[in-house]
Amino acid sequence: MSQSNVCKHGAIACLNQHELIRKYRCTDCGEVMMCSCDEAFGRRFLAHQLVEGRELDTQLRVPVTIAFQPNVCNGCRGLALEPAPAAAIPGRTSKIKRFYWRELFLRETEAVADWDAGHPDAPDEDVRSAHKRIEREVLDEIKQLHAAAPLYDMTEPSQADILDRCQVDVES
Ligand SMILES: [Zn+2]
Ligand SMILES: [Zn+2]
Known part of the structure; x- marks a missing residue:
């Protein structure tokens, strides 16, 4: 049964920092969501990336269960952002x-x-x-x-x- 109606999603883990529209799992209720701050961009440019994420460790596809929610990402929570540098490739070495x-x-x-x-x-x-x-x-x-x-x-x-x-x- 879903706990998302009551859960405050206080324990959030990002599934994969290397996705453009990041997906987060609440370890309290298990729901998978995105942060509202990515909604406008996501709907305009990456509508096909809003239904599921790919977990970095397992490479498993994980369905998004409760779409966009407010104050999910570190930035919106006032926490420091976790660095997730991309690999150095030609044109992206700096x-x-x-x-x-x-x-x-x-x-x-x-x-x-x-x-x-x-x-x-x-x-x-x-x-x-x-x-x-x-x-x-x-x-x-x-x-x-x-x-x-x-x-x-x-x-x-x-x-x-x-x-x-x-x-x-x-x-x-
Ligand atoms: Zn939750
Ligand atoms: Zn956010």
């Missing part, structure tokens, strides 16, 4: 691009779609240069945001730390 991949994608997608909607008859050349410009502007915005009030701690364990840990394991 730390800003790896740590802020999701913010960059959300802002860029929205800005590009708004520009396209406002310029329905623009020639391809103008569209391409506008998109390039938006990409640069959004990256600058995120760089400024990170400089003023970082969302993520971008200090990753150094090679020396990793070697230290391995050594400890070997000795013990």
Whole structure:
């Protein structure tokens, strides 16, 4: 029987930080939900990603049971965001691009779609240069945001730390 009507969803775990529209399971009631702050973007651009998530550890598909709910994600709860850097691939090697991949994608997608909607008859050349410009502007915005009030701690364990840990394991 569903407890979601009474549960305050106080114990939330993200199924997979690497999804654009993240899914969260409440460990009290077991319901799977998304955060209201992702609703407008999700419905506009990723409507096909709102019915299920894929759990990172198991790669199992997990159905969303109670759609969007308020104050689910760390940001909406006033908690620190968990860093989930994307892998470094060509075109995404900088730390800003790896740590802020999701913010960059959300802002860029929205800005590009708004520009396209406002310029329905623009020639391809103008569209391409506008998109390039938006990409640069959004990256600058995120760089400024990170400089003023970082969302993520971008200090990753150094090679020396990793070697230290391995050594400890070997000795013990
Ligand atoms: Zn709950
Ligand atoms: Zn939220």
